[in-house]
Amino acid sequence: MLAAILAAGLAVGATYALIGVTYNIMFSASRVMSFTAGQLGMLGGVLGAMFISRLHLPILPGMVLALGGCALVGLVTEIIAVRPVLKALDQHLYVLSTLGFALMIQTFTAIEWSTEPQPFPRLIGIGEGGPWDEKFWLPVLACVATIVGLELLYRRTLVGRAFLAIAEDNFAARALGLPERNLRMASYALAGAVGGLAGFAGGELLLAFFANGSMLNFYGFIPVALGGLGNNKGAVIGGLALGVFQQAANFLMGGVVAGVAVFAVFIIVLLVAPQGLFGAPAARRV
Amino acid sequence: MKALLPYAALLAAALVLPFFANDYWAVIGARAAVYWILVAGLNLVVGYGGQLAIGWVALLTLGAYTASILVARFDLNPFIAYAAGGVVGALSGVIVGLPALRLRTFYFAMTTLGFATILTQVALSWQSVTGGGIGLPGPTLSPPFDSAWGLYFLALGLAAIVTWMTANIAASRFGRSLIAIRDAEVAAEASGISKARLLTIVFLFSGFTAGVAGGLFATLQSYITPDAFTFDLSVTFFIAILVGGRGSILGPLLGNILLTLLPEFAAPLVAWSTFLYAALLLAIVLLMPGGIAALLDFRNRKPLESHRSIVPQPDRLRALLDHGPVREDIVLRNVVLAFGGVRAIDGLDITIRAGQVHGLIGPNGSGKTTTLNVISGYYAPQEGEAFLGSRVLPHGAPQTRAALGIARTFQTPRVIGEASVLQNVMVGATVDGTASFMEAALTLPRYRSEERTLTDRAMQALSVVGLASLAAVRADRLQHSELRFVEIARALAGRPAFLLLDEPAAGLSTDEINRLGSLIKAIAAAGTGVLLVEHHADLIFDICDHVTVLNLGRELAAGTPADIRAHKEVVSAYLGA
Numbered sequence: 131m132l133a134a135i136l137a138a139g140l141a142v143g144a145t146y147a148l149i150g151v152t153y154n155i156m157f158s159a160s161r162v163m164s165f166t167a168g169q170l171g172m173l174g175g176v177l178g179a180m181f182i183s184r185l186h187l188p189i190l191p192g193m194v195l196a197l198g199g200c201a202l203v204g205l206v207t208e209i210i211a212v213r214p215v216l217k218a219l220d221q222h223l224y225v226l227s228t229l230g231f232a233l234m235i236q237t238f239t240a241i242e243w244s245t246e247p248q249p250f251p252r253l254i255g256i257g258e259g260g261p262w263d264e265k266f267w268l269p270v271l272a273c274v275a276t277i278v279g280l281e282l283l284y285r286r287t288l289v290g291r292a293f294l295a296i297a298e299d300n301f302a303a304r305a306l307g308l309p310e311r312n313l314r315m316a317s318y319a320l321a322g323a324v325g326g327l328a329g330f331a332g333g334e335l336l337l338a339f340f341a342n343g344s345m346l347n348f349y350g351f352i353p354v355a356l357g358g359l360g361n362n363k364g365a366v367i368g369g370l371a372l373g374v375f376q377q378a379a380n381f382l383m384g385g386v387v388a389g390v391a392v393f394a395v396f397i398i399v400l401l402v403a404p405q406g407l408f409g410a411p412a413a414r415r416v
Numbered sequence: 417m418k419a420l421l422p423y424a425a426l427l428a429a430a431l432v433l434p435f436f437a438n439d440y441w442a443v444i445g446a447r448a449a450v451y452w453i454l455v456a457g458l459n460l461v462v463g464y465g466g467q468l469a470i471g472w473v474a475l476l477t478l479g480a481y482t483a484s485i486l487v488a489r490f491d492l493n494p495f496i497a498y499a500a501g502g503v504v505g506a507l508s509g510v511i512v513g514l515p516a517l518r519l520r521t522f523y524f525a526m527t528t529l530g531f532a533t534i535l536t537q538v539a540l541s542w543q544s545v546t547g548g549g550i551g552l553p554g555p556t557l558s559p560p561f562d563s564a565w566g567l568y569f570l571a572l573g574l575a576a577i578v579t580w581m582t583a584n585i586a587a588s589r590f591g592r593s594l595i596a597i598r599d600a601e602v603a604a605e606a607s608g609i610s611k612a613r614l615l616t617i618v619f620l621f622s623g624f625t626a627g628v629a630g631g632l633f634a635t636l637q638s639y640i641t642p643d644a645f646t647f648d649l650s651v652t653f654f655i656a657i658l659v660g661g662r663g664s665i666l667g668p669l670l671g672n673i674l675l676t677l678l679p680e681f682a683a684p685l686v687a688w689s690t691f692l693y694a695a696l697l698l699a700i701v702l703l704m705p706g707g708i709a710a711l712l713d714f715r716n717r718k719p720l721e722s723h724r725s726i727v728p729q730p731d732r733l734r735a736l737l738d739h740g741p742v743r744e745d746i747v748l749r750n751v752v753l754a755f756g757g758v759r760a761i762d763g764l765d766i767t768i769r770a771g772q773v774h775g776l777i778g779p780n781g782s783g784k785t786t787t788l789n790v791i792s793g794y795y796a797p798q799e800g801e802a803f804l805g806s807r808v809l810p811h812g813a814p815q816t817r818a819a820l821g822i823a824r825t826f827q828t829p830r831v832i833g834e835a836s837v838l839q840n841v842m843v844g845a846t847v848d849g850t851a852s853f854m855e856a857a858l859t860l861p862r863y864r865s866e867e868r869t870l871t872d873r874a875m876q877a878l879s880v881v882g883l884a885s886l887a888a889v890r891a892d893r894l895q896h897s898e899l900r901f902v903e904i905a906r907a908l909a910g911r912p913a914f915l916l917l918d919e920p921a922a923g924l925s926t927d928e929i930n931r932l933g934s935l936i937k938a939i940a941a942a943g944t945g946v947l948l949v950e951h952h953a954d955l956i957f958d959i960c961d962h963v964t965v966l967n968l969g970r971e972l973a974a975g976t977p978a979d980i981r982a983h984k985e986v987v988s989a990y991l992g993a
Contacts, residue, residue, distance in 0.1 A: 163522040214702050222521040225468055226658065226701045229525075233651060233694035241687055344647055348530045355523065385541040389534040397515055397527060404518050 135378050137261035141335055142349075143373020144273035145171070148328030149350025150357070150365030151276060152321045156204075158297035158360050159317030160216060162224045165232035166207045168347030170200050170322050172340060173235065174329025175250055176243050179338035182251045189253055197326045204322020207231060208315050232343065240340040250333035265334035272331035276324055277366060293317060297360065349376075352396050358406030368407075422666055423579065426673075430572055434565055442564035443636070448676040449571035450632045455653050455672045456578045456665070457625030460618050462654065463662045464591055466598030467516045467615070468525040471532030473650030474512065475505045475623050477539065479630020480554070480640050481546055487555040494555035498631035502624040509623020510616055517612050532650055539642040551641030554634030571632055578625055581857040583665045585621075588856035588867065589842070589849040594618065595663055595835050596843045603830035603903075606792060607910065608818025608847035617853045648690040655697045661709025663834055670708050716890045726901050728882040728931050730938030736876045737911055737942045744805030745769050746822070746914055746945070751790060751800035760786040761797070762969035768914065773936055773946045775956040775977075778966035779990055784949045785827065787966070788916050791947070792824045793817050818847040821913030825906075825920060829899035833892030837883060837902055840891050841874040844906035848873075870909075877905040881935065897924050904935070914945045921952045933959045953991060957981065965990065 152167040177196035181187045187195070211231040215223040257263040283290035295303040296313050304310045328350075329342070336342050352372050357364015372392070379388035399407070433445055458472050479501035486497040512531050516524045539546045546552065560566045585591055593614050596604035604611070634640050656675045660667030675693065679686045700707060746768040753761045761783045768774045776784050789795045791802055796811035803809065810816055817823075823844065832840050849870065851863035878884045881901040886894065891902065900920055907915055917936070921929045929952060937959050940946050950956050956963060957977040965973045965986050972990075973983045980986055 211698065222468070223701050223705070225522050225525055227698055229470065229651075230694045230696075230698035230701065233648075234691055234698070237648075237688070237691040237694060241691070344529065345533065348526065348533050351526050355526075386538050389537045389541075393530055393534045396530065400523065400527070401515060401518055404520075404523070 131381070133261040135381050136374065137263075137266040138335075139374030139377035140370060141266040141269045141332065141373070142377065143370035144269035145328050145332035145336065145346070145369075146349045146372055147273050147353055147366045147369025148269070148276060148324060148331075149346050150353035150369050151280070151362050152325035152328065153351060153354045154360050154362055154365055155280075155317055155321035155324060156207075156212075157354075158293065159314045159321075160208075160212055161300075162212050162216070162228070163351075163354075163359075164207060164212065164224070164228040165347060166203070166211070166228055166235065167321070167325055168345070168350055169232045169235040169343040170203060170325025171329035171332070171346040171350065172239065172343035173200050173203060174326035174331075175333040175336060175338040175342060176239055176248075176329075176340070177326070178330045178333050179248055179250050180243070183249065189251075193330060196330055197323045200326025200329075201319040201322040203235065204318040204320070204325070205315055207322070208318035212318070213311075213314075232347070236340055236343045239343075243338070243340060245340065247337040247339035250336075250338050252334065269328070269332045269335065272327050273366065273369075276327060277362065280362065289313075289316070349392075352392070354406070355396065355400055356407055361406065364406060423669075426669070427576060434568075439564040442568040444677065444680055446564070446568040446571045446632075446636055448673055449568070449575040450629050450636055451653065451656075451676055452575045452669065452672045453571070453578050453632070454626045454629035455656050455668060456575070456582045457622035458653055459657050459660075459665065459668045460582060460585060460591075460594065461513070461622045462657045463660070463664065463668060464586060464594035464598065465615065465618060466594075466662070467513070468521050469513070469516075469528045470525050470654050471512070471528030471530070471647070471650055472622075472626060472653055473645050473647065474528070474532040474535045475509055475626035476630040476633060476649070477532075477535055477642075477645040478508050479505045479627030480634040480637075480645070481539065481630075482627070483631030484552050484554050484634045484640055485545060488552050494557055494631075494635070497555055498628050501631040502627040505627020505630060506620045506624040509619040509626065513615060513619030513623070516615060529647075532645075532647060536642050536645060539645075546642075549641060549643075551639055551644075553639050554637055555631065556638070557635060567632075567636060571636075574628070574632070579665065579669065584859050585853070585857050586663075586665055588851075588863065589846050589870065590614065590617070590853055590856055592835065592839050592843050593846055595832050595839075598662075599832040599834060600830040602794075602814075603826065603832075603906075604843065605814040606817065606824050606826075607843050607906070608815055609843075610815050621853070621857075651690070651697075652693055655693050655700075658697060659700055659707055661707025664707070664709030666712070667707050667709030715888070716893065720886075720889060720893060724886075724895075724898070726882045726898060726928060726931065728901070728935045729879055730935050732876060732880045733908075733938050733942040736873065736880055736908060737939070737944055743770060744913070746791060746947070747803040748787070748790070749800050749803070751787075751797045751802065753786060753790060753795055753797045759969050761790065763800070764966075764969065764971060766964055766971070766974075768945055768947050769962070770913065770945045771940055771943050772961040773940045773948060773959050775960035775963040776947060776949045776966065777951070777953065777956055777963065777990065778972070781968075782966040783969040784966055785918055786969075788824065788918055788947065788949055791817075792822060792916060818844075818910050818912075821911075822916065823907035823910050823912035823914070824916035825900070825903040825918055827918045827922070829896070829903050831891045831894075831899050831902055831906075833890070835891060836888055837891050837894065838871070838874055838878065838887040840902055841877055841905045841909050842870055844877070844909035845870045845873055847910050873911075874905075874909050877909040880908060881905045882931075897928050900924065901932075908939070912944055914947065915939060916947045916949075918949050919951065920948070921950055921955055929955055 149167050149171050156164045177199045181192035181195050211227040215227050254264050284294055292308050292313055353365040353368030356368035376388055376392050379391045454476055461467050461469050482504045483497040483501040486492040486500055487494055512528055515527045540548055561570050593609045597611055637644055652675055656671040657668045660671030679689045748764055748766045751761050751764045778784055790797050793814035801808050804820055851866050855863040878887055881904050883901055921932055933955055936946055960977055963977055963980045967989055973980055973986050
């Protein structure tokens with residue numbers, strides 16, 4: 131029982147955490163929270179199932195194509211839904227433009243793919259049925275790999291440091307001559323790939339289903355809200371905690387209570403600490 | 417009167433529809449009307465209040481299930497069940513809405529989306545009550561409402577009433593306050609608008625209409641399952657408002673009709689309708705942020721007179737500021753305020769006397785604006801207190817200042833660009849409004865006479881500053897100097913005992929500065945004390961009764977203008993030889 135709760139909880143939690151990281155990468159590059167984060171996760175699952183199950187590609191090329199497709203969608207998000215409204219950041223038009231684009235992605239998938247959940251292929255075939263089933267540890271592995279990879283990118287490479295500079299102080303970074311627009315596009319492509327990886331690694335658990343988009347939008351946002359905007363460590367801790375809490379409530383008290391409990395905790399934490407548990411206070415207004 | 421024509425035309429078209437169309441169109445028409453009952457209420461939240469509530473379908477769901485359960489399991493009268501659905505909707509509206517008080521836009525949008533997501537899950541899994549995925553029958557009505565056209569007229573009648581009520585609210589001080597919160601939140605606080613109280617009332621109202629719409633929706637559907645309440649539906653409501661345009665009733669009404677009817681005229685596109693709406697949302701945001709309402713706003717496309725001058729009429733001040741003699745002074749005692757390691761104000765004592773012009777000058781960073789922000793409640797001092805007479809001014813509560821008679825302007829004018837100049841100035845008189853929300857919604861006599869008083873007073877304030885001819889113009893079409901005077905008019909409309917001016921002369925021409933000077937002197941002569949933060953030394957020395965010079969958060973010198981001009985340190989530190 132405990133093993134089952136932990137396995138399932140950590141698996142969905144890792145998926146939520148990766149969507150949280152997706153939000154964070156986009157936010158760091160542009161100060162924009164994008165509704166496409168969850169849709170990228172959904173697309174990772176759908177594209178993976180399409181390339182591997184329907185088009186019968188081997189797993190590795192299938193995965194590369196799926197993540198590449200998601201990176202492309204991330205890039206398109208930046209071009210059509212983010213860049214045009216960046217100048218009016220204080221009017222929060224981005225909430226509407228990214229919502230519009232996210233809905234386009236979702237309905238397009240529903241119509242062209244399927245409105246029913248479709249199976250996701252088994253990738254390796256380890257641990258059939260038990261708590262060590264690959265569908266439980268693959269998302270966790272993907273989450274760990276992403277965090278380590280991002281850490282190496284940000285700390286060890288010049289491009290990564292440029293990302294950090296943009297996130298820290300956009301104006302100063304531009305004054306130093308950093309190609310802000312290209313870096314932003316690269317960030318969005320990276321975010322797309324990370325979001326796609328969340329859906330791909332969690333595909334065996336969540337299936338290839340168009341409605342996963344808005345579900346992941348919400349559950350992936352909770353770790354960001356808990357951990358504070360732009361804080362990847364906070365997102366991972368928050369995501370895993372959320373996953374275990376949700377699955378435990380689900381197993382022990384049923385779906386109704388679990389849903390209400392998650393929402394209640396989310397609202398209470400936000401009201402008590404609007405900047406998140408690890409976040410910084412807001413700037414002055416007058 | 418002319419403004420009512422489009423509504424009358426729509427109502428007439430709706431009334432003659434039965435003579436031309438079959439029962440199928442009765443269902444479509446009823447659906448448009450039911451949706452509008454929800455959207456009209458939501459419009460106050462989204463279009464006027466600027467709160468991005470994207471998950472409002474949740475309240476429709478709650479209203480539908482409440483009414484259906486009460487009728488199916490407890491055999492209640494359907495109309496009472498509708499009202500009960502409305503009450504449940506109203507209470508839930510407040511619960512879903514209140515996080516908006518603390519959370520920024522995207523966060524709030526997410527909480528409403530989350531609520532809608534969770535509610536569908538609950539409706540699915542709580543089978544003993546909701547019937548789960550199988551669902552349950554909606555309330556059925558008795559004659560004359562049991563036919564398609566009967567339900568149509570019921571929904572139409574309610575929709576007409578809701579339209580009338582929301583239009584009344586939008587035109588009242590509640591509507592103005594909502595737009596003020598949306599576009600100029602800081603100025604709204606300074607005008608005494610309590611965001612918490614205002615949004616609570618509006619969420620109650622909007623939740624109620626959504627809940628009632630839910631009950632009618634259940635009747636219209638005749639059978640409800642969780643599948644009927646998709647997030648797509650929620651987005652349709654939201655997009656109808658944005659397509660229509662913010663801060664308009666007619667625009668969203670047309671948007672709602674358009675979005676409900678569109679799939680009927682383009683049958684092959686039905687499957688793609690949500691995709692098209694989403695694309696429409698993106699296109700509207702990127703290309704036409706004003707929506708249909710901006711297209712229909714012909715009046716504000718006429719060019720304004722190009723060489724306008726602002727000619728204040730200070731002689732009208734006495735009639736406006738009839739607040740009797742002010743005897744209390746504003747006193748700051750040993751106020752200390754540090755931002756991190758920087759002590760912006762470092763032990764300041766200052767007394768601003770009633771009915772005098774008090775100048776506050778000093779180099780950049782000497783703490784002038786910070787002092788003003790302490791008095792108007794935006795900053796809480798770490799030591800010391802600010803007093804009005806013997807009362808301590810509460811910390812960090814800017815919305816309390818207007819009622820205490822302290823008004824202010826801002827360094828960069830904080831004006832509602834999309835509202836008319838008159839509406840902007842009326843925001844300043846909000847604090848004198850006493851009519852309740854329902855009185856405004858139903859235009860009861862007390863509300864109407866009060867509204868006339870406030871309009872008169874705002875017009876008086878506008879003629880005092882010399883902008884009466886621009887009263888009907890959208891504020892974002894004005895020049896910078898005119899906006900400065902609009903802010904002064906807004907502050908005066910609240911008939912303040914004290915007026916705090918933060919660099920009112922910045923960006924003004926020499927002529928305009930002279931006129932501003934005489935206006936400020938007249939304001940003080942009419943009994944309102946003025947605290948003037950300025951860099952124009954000539955203006956300060958011309959009109960002030962008393963001047964305080966700040967340096968590094970402390971008082972460097974204080975006295976009459978003549979004293980200050982002779983003060984050696986001031987001359988060397990600030991004025992220059």
